[in-house]
Amino acid sequence: MLVFVLAASAATDNITPGRSIRDGEALVSSDETFELGFFSSPVNSTTRYLGIWYKVSPETVVWIANREAPLLDHFGVLNVTKEGSIILQDKKTGIIWSSNRTRTAENPVLQLLDSGNLVVKDGNDSGSANLLWQSFDYPCNTLLPGMKLGKSFITGMNWSLSSWKGLNDPAPGRFSALIEPEGFPQLVVRNGSAIFYRGGSWNGERFTGTPDLKQVESFNLFKFTFELNKNEVYYRGEPYPSLISRLVVNQSGFLRRLVRTKQSQSWIEIYFAPLDECDHYAVCGPYASCSTNNCACLDGFEPKYPTEWDHSKWSGGCVRKTELACQNSVFTKYNGLKLPDTSNSSFDASMSLKECQEKCSKNCSCIAYANSDIRNGGNGCLLWFGDLIDMRIYPDGGQDLYVRMANSTLGHLVASKNLSKNKIVAIIVIAVILVGLILGGLIFFLRWKKLRKQAEGGKDDMELPVFDLSTIVKATDNFSDDNKLGQGGFGPVYKGTLPEGQEIAVKRLSKSSGQGLEEFKNEVGLIAKLQHRNLVRLLGCSIPGDEKMLIYEYMPNKSLDYFIFDQTKSELLDWRRRMHIIDGIARGLLYLHQDSRLRIIHRDLKPAMCY
Numbered sequence: 001m002l003v004f005v006l007a008a009s010a011a012t013d014n015i016t017p018g019r020s021i022r023d024g025e026a027l028v029s030s031d032e033t034f035e036l037g038f039f040s041s042p043v044n045s046t047t048r049y050l051g052i053w054y055k056v057s058p059e060t061v062v063w064i065a066n067r068e069a070p071l072l073d074h075f076g077v078l079n080v081t082k083e084g085s086i087i088l089q090d091k092k093t094g095i096i097w098s099s100n101r102t103r104t105a106e107n108p109v110l111q112l113l114d115s116g117n118l119v120v121k122d123g124n125d126s127g128s129a130n131l132l133w134q135s136f137d138y139p140c141n142t143l144l145p146g147m148k149l150g151k152s153f154i155t156g157m158n159w160s161l162s163s164w165k166g167l168n169d170p171a172p173g174r175f176s177a178l179i180e181p182e183g184f185p186q187l188v189v190r191n192g193s194a195i196f197y198r199g200g201s202w203n204g205e206r207f208t209g210t211p212d213l214k215q216v217e218s219f220n221l222f223k224f225t226f227e228l229n230k231n232e233v234y235y236r237g238e239p240y241p242s243l244i245s246r247l248v249v250n251q252s253g254f255l256r257r258l259v260r261t262k263q264s265q266s267w268i269e270i271y272f273a274p275l276d277e278c279d280h281y282a283v284c285g286p287y288a289s290c291s292t293n294n295c296a297c298l299d300g301f302e303p304k305y306p307t308e309w310d311h312s313k314w315s316g317g318c319v320r321k322t323e324l325a326c327q328n329s330v331f332t333k334y335n336g337l338k339l340p341d342t343s344n345s346s347f348d349a350s351m352s353l354k355e356c357q358e359k360c361s362k363n364c365s366c367i368a369y370a371n372s373d374i375r376n377g378g379n380g381c382l383l384w385f386g387d388l389i390d391m392r393i394y395p396d397g398g399q400d401l402y403v404r405m406a407n408s409t410l411g412h413l414v415a416s417k418n419l420s421k422n423k424i425v426a427i428i429v430i431a432v433i434l435v436g437l438i439l440g441g442l443i444f445f446l447r448w449k450k451l452r453k454q455a456e457g458g459k460d461d462m463e464l465p466v467f468d469l470s471t472i473v474k475a476t477d478n479f480s481d482d483n484k485l486g487q488g489g490f491g492p493v494y495k496g497t498l499p500e501g502q503e504i505a506v507k508r509l510s511k512s513s514g515q516g517l518e519e520f521k522n523e524v525g526l527i528a529k530l531q532h533r534n535l536v537r538l539l540g541c542s543i544p545g546d547e548k549m550l551i552y553e554y555m556p557n558k559s560l561d562y563f564i565f566d567q568t569k570s571e572l573l574d575w576r577r578r579m580h581i582i583d584g585i586a587r588g589l590l591y592l593h594q595d596s597r598l599r600i601i602h603r604d605l606k607p608a609m610c611y
């Protein structure tokens with residue numbers, strides 16, 4: 001009697017030798033999250049690949065066996081041999097791809113696990129000792145929860161991601177994402193052999209260049225592991241029950257973390273990098289840090305090539321204003337940083353910050369130090385032995401770095417060790433007298449200047465920078481209409497660009513505003529004391545003649561009304577962004593009402609920009 005099997009046979013998650021998966025058939029993991037089978041790119045349907053994808057999102061392929069050797073017809077067959085190798089073959093060409101193995105199996109089983117890991121096991125035991133091969137050891141462009149990104153120092157196995165070559169070509173492309181173990185291990189995306197983006201070293205909670213993840217972590221949905229021991233170094237995301245999550249390096253070299261649930265229709269990108277100009281590796285060159293797409297030398301350093309630097313060609317970086325003399329140096333603290341490249345670093349996880357400083361100060365080639373781990377107030381020691389490269393400033397979530405600097409007050413005195421004690425004493429005495437004289441003179445001079453200023457009805461005895469009219473005229477192209485941003489209640493507002501490239505908004509108070517000079521100065525002084533990242537910053541003012549102008553930082557993203565009242569633009573504001581905005585407004589208000597040095601009640605909250 002013939003039995004016709006009508007429905008596709010119940011999906012299985014494993015095969016044993018003698019059974020095969022043909023083009024058109026599939027393995028499905030037992031909880032039906034992942035599926036393994038044959039697929040084509042939508043454009044080129046003649047080439048076939050064997051891959052793994054999400055059952056709820058078949059277009060999202062997470063792993064491919066033969067990414068460099070496509071099948072050219074629909075006759076591909078997948079088998080597991082008696083010895084435990086996986087073989088993908090084609091009628092005409094023979095073996096297209098096969099897995100290697102370290103030993104021979106007795107009862108090999110090829111199984112697709114719920115994690116998306118395709119494994120060859122010996123027998124039905126799931127213990128890792130029985131594992132002969134796993135696809136998790138051969139990542140493509142996607143890191144799934146449970147998969148390692150890193151390196152084994154025992155087997156030399158390199159768990160790294162590589163981008164697809166093209167939208168329809170899964171062969172390895174130019175970009176790769178890896179944990180590089182040299183010095184102190186760090187996350188890096190390379191474009192060919194050049195570094196494209198550096199996520200940086202692991203600080204116990206996240207990579208130093210990913211402070212945004214602080215927020216993501218606070219949802220507590222994602223748990224990450226970073227392990228560094230003598231056998232291996234790796235980063236791994238841990239599975240979370242109801243969320244599907246993946247980390248991908250795409251064809252343009254971006255690292256993207258995407259999530260969805262089984263029920264939702266699409267993926268949500270919760271994080272990507274590089275995020276902005278400042279995230280491009282070493283944009284500012286050595287000893288400089290990047291902030292809002294601008295570079296600045298660290299304090300005590302100056303541009304190496306000043307002319308180029310003035311033209312925003314920053315790659316030459318900065319050099320010390322005062323050369324280091326090793327025996328006579330101090331450490332200066334810089335905070336809020338993405339720590340510099342650690343490929344030339346050494347570390348000791350057991351040291352305190354103080355021990356770290358001692359160690360660094362004893363070795364003349366040690367340029368800087370920091371805590372290697374920020375947890376519990378900071379511990380561990382990280383030492384830099386080369387130029388400090390690829391730093392940026394974070395308003396929130398940056399780290400502290402201590403840089404060796406020349407001790408300028410004593411700088412030249414102890415330069416020569418051959419000086420006799422008496423001479424040193426003499427020099428110090430003379431120096432103290434000199435310094436005293438200079439200081440005295442300076443104080444006298446400042447007093448005198450202040451008195452004179454007050455006599456003149458002083459213009460700049462406030463703490464805020466006062467801009468020359470000529471600077472403002474140049475920046476705003478002589479208040480040209482093209483640069484006019486709008487008309488506020490108190491006068492027109494212009495956009496401008498300072499010679500250093502910083503963009504500003506200039507509010508030109510109308511003469512009829514009726515405010516006197518004293519009132520104006522008081523108000524400006526007050527506003528200048530308010531510093532919060534959710535408030536537009538007042539950079540300075542200008543008081544030419546009887547005119548008064550306020551100079552603010554420019555907000556390139558426009559104001560909220562520009563987005564929310566426009567049907568198409570409002571779609572750009574997904575709930576995550578809206579939540580973020582609401583949160584930001586609330587923080588700004590809380591600061592004004594409660595946390596700032598002044599108490600200010602905001603009575604005019606609105607989505608439009610009103611400088």
Ligand SMILES: *[C@@H]1O[C@H](CO)[C@@H](O)[C@H](O)[C@H]1NC(C)=O
Pocket residue numbers: 250251252253254256269272
């Ligand atoms: C890669 O991802 C980034 C960030 O999401 C995106 O802007 C870019 O368009 C993507 N590139 C490609 C080729 O899809």
Ligand SMILES: *[C@@H]1O[C@H](CO)[C@@H](O)[C@H](O)[C@H]1NC(C)=O
Pocket residue numbers: 346363364365366385
């Ligand atoms: C300073 O540190 C470097 C790098 O760790 C090391 O090679 C060198 O021997 C050290 N020098 C001294 C004097 O300890």
